[in-house]
Amino acid sequence: MSLRVVVVHPDLLGTYGDGGNGVVLVQRARWRGIGAELVEATSESPLPTGDLYCLGGGEDAAQAASADRLRADDALARAVERGSPVLAVCAGYQILGRTFAVAHSRPLAGVGLLDVSTSKGAGRRAVGEILAEPLCAQLPVLTGFENHGGVTVRGSSVAPLARVEAGVGNGDGTDGAVSGRVVGTYLHGPVLARNPALADLMLSWATGLTLEPLDDAEETALRDERIAAVRARRARRGLSRLERYGRYGRGRS
């Protein structure tokens, strides 16, 4: 078989190296002897058919343009009906929802593949390392980087991807959303490079195969380092807060 991994609108979405997710999926398939090709589906053409789709992050105008094109063409919805997995990060995640917001505009219509709505948050952008415990699959803790100003509210028909241990995510203590094989998350950039188990979950959905493990020594070393760095920083911060407010002081959360 040859697996077609479609990176959706790399000309509009992909600010944070998000195209890397497509590279990770293709390589992890190939390393197991599964033929795979990377299809960069730019926005001027209709979305091609594929076995797995990735959407990345983007600036406001690009995000709105990408959503327009995806709504005009129901290729992504049909792919989801066929059971193709979709991974959408950051702006791509927001686009897959019912509505999303860009600066100085009323809410814009999303593609509607996830029962979520995103508005501009009132506070500062969420920028930094994020650590989140997955809720809906046998995955180890997710590690990544987030950079967004959106607050995402889930509808009743969609589960969060993970519970946030450090960072912001959706804004309510959870990150992302999962509906069938459509996964959205604020962990941007090469989230699959830092979380190869999530990449393999998407690949097993797309192929129907039980995948043999790979030697992920580099990924494991990176994961251990990032997870330890975030937890150490939290511990330091917690400690100094404790010292500042004393035992009975009121800290946040």
Added chain:
Amino acid sequence: MRAELDRSLPARVRAAVAATRAVNALSRRLGTGSGTVAGGHAGLAVDPKLLEHLTAGRRVALVSGTNGKTTTTRLLAVALEGALGPVATNATGSNMPTGHVTALAVSLPGAPAVLEVDEGYLPGLVRTLAAEVVVLLNLSRDQLDRTNEVRMVSNRWRTALSGSPVTAVVANADDPLVVWAASAAAKPTWVAAGLSWRKDAVGCPACAGRVEFASAGDGGWSCACGFARPRLDVVLDGDEIVLADGRRYRLALALPGRFNRANAVMAAAASSAMGVGWEEALRRIAEVDEVAGRFSIVEVGGCTARVMLAKNPAGWRELLDLVSPGGRPVVVGINARVADGKDPSWLWDVPFERLRGRCVIATGERCRDLSVRLRYAEVAHRTVRDEVAAVRAAWMAHGGAAPGDGRASGEGAGDGADAEDPGGAVDVDFIGNYTAFTDVMARAAARTHA
């Protein structure tokens, strides 16, 4: 250079200049800084309008863009110095007003100013300094953890330039975001200086449609709305500069790489806009062989390394093109401190695949991120966190001599074929992002060159 205080300046400005110099001297003596930012802060505290006061009566050129600012600033300063005498310039890349104040405070009164300017500060400076020339190089993604909507920056440049009719703009016509900003200027000079990174340029700044680049390689581009590459005044064609009136000049540089040829043609066009002839400017530019340490050849880790700086995907793309013809080992250093940007996701925008088959060592505080990126690029590599140890490991892996054995014998095959190779004297190429680069430069034993 230590210039006398200009007696014609008002007392408050003289006090501010004195404060700038004193704090800088103190900061250098205490070793707490290179003495360019702290003094600027002190001077601006005494006189918030110090920058306007110090540039009053001077000819001012500003250089901005995502990549090439420091080099282009240096080349322009060198080009002008021959004809105009000493210039005031922030040669160390301190490109915010504190750095500008320091550069001006230590310069001769009235000397022309050639200032490198951070992209975000450019609009304010264009307005307040009534700059004679502004050089706009390119705009692309940089430092992902900051707000970096390049379209927004382009719009802010555009607004500032449309409000400053006295300013001549020298603009890279190959970058649509630069053209959008510069087409609001009164007298733009359009230079085809090239653009190797187009990912941030496909969204049309005029209509939010799509910019199409001509498939034939002349760099032409247009959008359906009519926004297109303007008529060119200056074309960089390989090693030749061609002007609209037919004049041609050979471009011979000591600095390596296509991107430095682009920086040089932009600098020469700017000096021409300030009245210095092309031939004279190019003759002086040709002699510059190192800029703020970039491309220096240094002794480090017991061997000789060429040390290069790349800060964002566009810069990395250029440098990988530069080193890829060589056979020598490559050490790649990645940090993610505040000055680098704390998010190294951009590693996935860099075509590290071009290093396949080379001896590669990943180093720096974020060598683990780089190592994963190299794995997926199928670049065999080792990971050595300490930068100097990494350079040494690369050299040893490539047949370097043990300490005390004199010159290395480990020259890779194919080096001689590289026209831009600085010669057989280099054992290892080191490319680092900002703090990885500065760390290695600080730890280098001695410069053997430049």
